[in-house]
Amino acid sequence: MVGDWLKANLIVWRAMMGNRFEGKVAVVTGGASGIGRRTAEALLEQGARVVIGDRDEALLSECAERFDPASSATVRVDVTSEADVERLVMTAAHRFGRLDIGVNSAGVGTLSSIRDHGVDSWKQVIDVCLTGVFLSVKHELKQMASGGGAIVNIASINARQPAEGMAAYCSAKAGVEMLTKVAALEAAPHGVRVNAIAPGFVETPMTAPTRSAVRAQFVASIPAGRPGSPDDIARAVLFLAGEDASWISGETLVVDGGEVHREYPRLLSGF
Ligand code: NAP
Numbered sequence: 001m002v003g004d005w006l007k008a009n010l011i012v013w014r015a016m017m018g019n020r021f022e023g024k025v026a027v028v029t030g031g032a033s034g035i036g037r038r039t040a041e042a043l044l045e046q047g048a049r050v051v052i053g054d055r056d057e058a059l060l061s062e063c064a065e066r067f068d069p070a071s072s073a074t075v076r077v078d079v080t081s082e083a084d085v086e087r088l089v090m091t092a093a094h095r096f097g098r099l100d101i102g103v104n105s106a107g108v109g110t111l112s113s114i115r116d117h118g119v120d121s122w123k124q125v126i127d128v129c130l131t132g133v134f135l136s137v138k139h140e141l142k143q144m145a146s147g148g149g150a151i152v153n154i155a156s157i158n159a160r161q162p163a164e165g166m167a168a169y170c171s172a173k174a175g176v177e178m179l180t181k182v183a184a185l186e187a188a189p190h191g192v193r194v195n196a197i198a199p200g201f202v203e204t205p206m207t208a209p210t211r212s213a214v215r216a217q218f219v220a221s222i223p224a225g226r227p228g229s230p231d232d233i234a235r236a237v238l239f240l241a242g243e244d245a246s247w248i249s250g251e252t253l254v255v256d257g258g259e260v261h262r263e264y265p266r267l268l269s270g271f
Helices: 002-018 034-045 057-066 082-096 119-144 167-190 212-220 230-241
Strands: 025-029 049-054 072-076 101-104 149-154 192-199 252-255
Touching (some): 034 230, 057 072, 082 119, 192 230
Parallel strands (some): 049 072, 101 149
């Protein structure tokens, strides 16, 4: 009896949750891989139509094959190019008639001490991780100005947690956190909320090359006892993008299994 009641409620709950983003249109940068990919997929599962922007053409083709073309589109973009980002956002408007959600996940990292840091690799990380988010927020806001919406930027615990060898990445991500706050102020009169997620160590193609000794240090630094999955982050993105977060703006939500509270692995020494 109780079992039947629970089963019936579970079915109703699933049906309700399954349509959380019905009628909404999203763009996801870096959407062909890792966190962005799982976020795009989760939005599609919850009824949204999604335009996936990424620079990786092979992964974009994979997405185009995997996702229903009636509710998704893929666009090759370099987020450091304003013309590309504008084209990505316009694709949402032309193809699906509106834009409600922007998820800005494209990012790259590099490992170098400041003394040895080439200015080119410094500029590449700042360009993709900070300027790319700035351009994405700019054009998403322009598109959302009349109808409201929600933007979620993917920062990192390294916005707050310094890490040896990661000067460019830490600086860019700290910039994303502040950019998110300023954007939230400017966007509020237009009914747009802007927030960020700060993930800890998540298993994605970006972290796959991490040497096993370093990976073990990362896992040991996570009180939850396991690395994050793209789905751990996607679920937090959907929370911030959705109605449950309707009075949250300018915030950065740390999603890291508690990692930020422990000492960060020493990436330039000790391995
Ligand atoms: P990922 O699997 O490498 O996905 C990032 C995607 O962004 C890749 O497809 C990448 O293409 C693309 N991209 C890079 N530069 C681009 C550009 N200029 N224009 C368009 N697309 C570009 O990495 P991820 O782990 O999911 O990372 C997603 C975001 O989470 C990043 O902002 C990252 O900094 C952040 N984050 C990740 C972790 C983690 O532990 N994984 C932790 C904290 C924060 P390429 O493969 O060609 O570079």
